[in-house]
Amino acid sequence: MKGTKILLVDDEPDVLDFLSYNLKKHGAIVFTASDGKQAIDVAKEVLPDLIILDVMMPVMDGIEACKELRQLPETKDAMIIFLTARTEDYSQIAGLEAGADDYISKPLNLRVLITRIDAMLRRGRRAEVRQGIVDVGGGVKINNESFSVTVNGEEYTLPKKEFELVTLLTSKPGKVFTREDILNKIWGGDVVVGDRTIDVHIRKLRQKLGDDKITTLKGIGYKFEF
Amino acid sequence: MKGTKILLVDDEPDVLDFLSYNLKKHGAIVFTASDGKQAIDVAKEVLPDLIILDVMMPVMDGIEACKELRQLPETKDAMIIFLTARTEDYSQIAGLEAGADDYISKPLNLRVLITRIDAMLRRGRRAEVRQGIVDVGGGVKINNESFSVTVNGEEYTLPKKEFELVTLLTSKPGKVFTREDILNKIWGGDVVVGDRTIDVHIRKLRQKLGDDKITTLKGIGYKFEF
DNA sequence: TTACCATTTTAAGTATTTGTTAATTGAATG
């Protein structure tokens, strides 16, 4: 972490100060910005190795900024970490789609943050990202480029919602996602759809993945397992 | 291309005039020089976005000039395109090694040149250099010099947009390009065109390539496959 | 210039796929 240039972007001065202080203590060279537009300007100037972006910001939010940063030749190779409030879970997906390399949820745990940054710098960019073909185990592979899953050699191209669902469930094998989780992350907090909708999509997935891959926890939710 | 500063470097006044006239017509601000030494002087002065360099020139040839331009802080970020005679193939390799971003062979095809410049300015440096005839699989060959595709022996000369689209889609067979991707890469982030425009171009391509080559993923985008 | 032609974009109606709901059946839990 010594000598690494880090650009911090957040609209809350407290967060900025806190992180700035601590990252400097670990040897980083820290720059700051308080919204997306500023971030881009600063980034073009200092060419940071790593950019830590808050998702919720005025003027230009983190997602937009990230997309733009990925376009610019000066900054497209920088690593980008998103800061997301735990409630706005959906943004994780949007964030990764926008080209982020990792995301960390608030409230911030400093040790976790430092560890993640270290790991990232060590392993190089995109170590954590699910990009291209990801083997999620159980003979199931997910291909983010072609929006398809491969189960024991059989490839299925999935419709959007099904793909989002399988991506979510396999993002943490073994973890149980409640129906509420699923609604929040895939449909977004404000869209209202009936509970049966989830069942139906689960069913369609099971038809393709096989009945044994997704298990139901009655009254709780679903999990992907193998 | 509007407002882009382009520095043309060639020892033949005819070529200079011809290009100068046409690039200006497309909204570029054009500067000229007739050898490498001059080119460097002018470049330091005007800080061009793009430099078009003839390889064969008196006093200082294009390769030398390019190397030098890449050293200078004022010009190292400019994009550089080489003009090479078709026979002097070696220069392509030498040129790219010297730090050029693309090369175009003489005799010049204006449409090709303009398109390559547009693409380069849009996508930023290091547009993939796909030169000559590329076999992208599935019985489809793409010819970058003549803007044509060959499908099972049948050759079609494509209009610009169609050509750009097929080039994009075939640049990664199997990968899905979202509509947003396509708009960004082909039209550029700021141009606003309706979604149907993409459909129509896709359709025209399908009429030529065959219906099975490009597949639609509803709600997501398109991919080239075979 | 002016008229013409090729290309690109928009528009409108149709077709298809995907997503959702509702009604019923089935399974698990206490």
Add this chain to the structure above:
DNA sequence: CATTCAATTAACAAATACTTAAAATGGTAA
């Protein structure tokens, strides 16, 4: 064994893409 929740199916609704034609656009030649 009754109650609750999930699974299933098919029918319906909504979203999205396809097709065709016609209107802009822009370049080229008389």
